[in-house]
Amino acid sequence: MRVVEIYRNGVLAGRLTEENRKHYVFRYDDNYFNDSNKPPISLTLPKNQQEYSSKFLFPFFFNMLSEGVNRKLQSTQLRIDEEDHFGLLAATAQHDTIGAVTVRAMDNG
Numbered sequence: 001m002r003v004v005e006i007y008r009n010g011v012l013a014g015r016l017t018e019e020n021r022k023h024y025v026f027r028y029d030d031n032y033f034n035d036s037n038k039p040p041i042s043l044t045l046p047k048n049q050q051e052y053s054s055k056f057l058f059p060f061f062f063n064m065l066s067e068g069v070n071r072k073l074q075s076t077q078l079r080i081d082e083e084d085h086f087g088l089l090a091a092t093a094q095h096d097t098i099g100a101v102t103v104r105a106m107d108n109g
Contacts, residue, residue: 025052
């Protein structure tokens with residue numbers, strides 16, 4: 001199991017967990033979820049429920065990944081399997097993302 005924290009404009013919004021490569025859970029942080037002034041992190045993950053489950057990496061997070069040659073270069077340089085979407089997300093979406101959402105790996109030890 002791997003877990004990353006999801007931030008929106010530097011504020012902890014929730015946690016994304018990879019139970020295994022066929023089960024993912026996104027859960028809004030209690031404080032973020034209960035603050036009506038905080039928007040959802042995406043239209044596909046509205047704040048009308050606190051936890052979402054999926055058999056694949058949620059499209060919102062998958063779309064934060066590089067494609068093509070850039071993904072191949074990242075995969076090679078970081079020594080992460082090109083098909084390890086969660087690993088690549090954790091390693092590459094910490095800074096300079098296109099939107100307001102960033103990802104920070106958690107110390108699972």
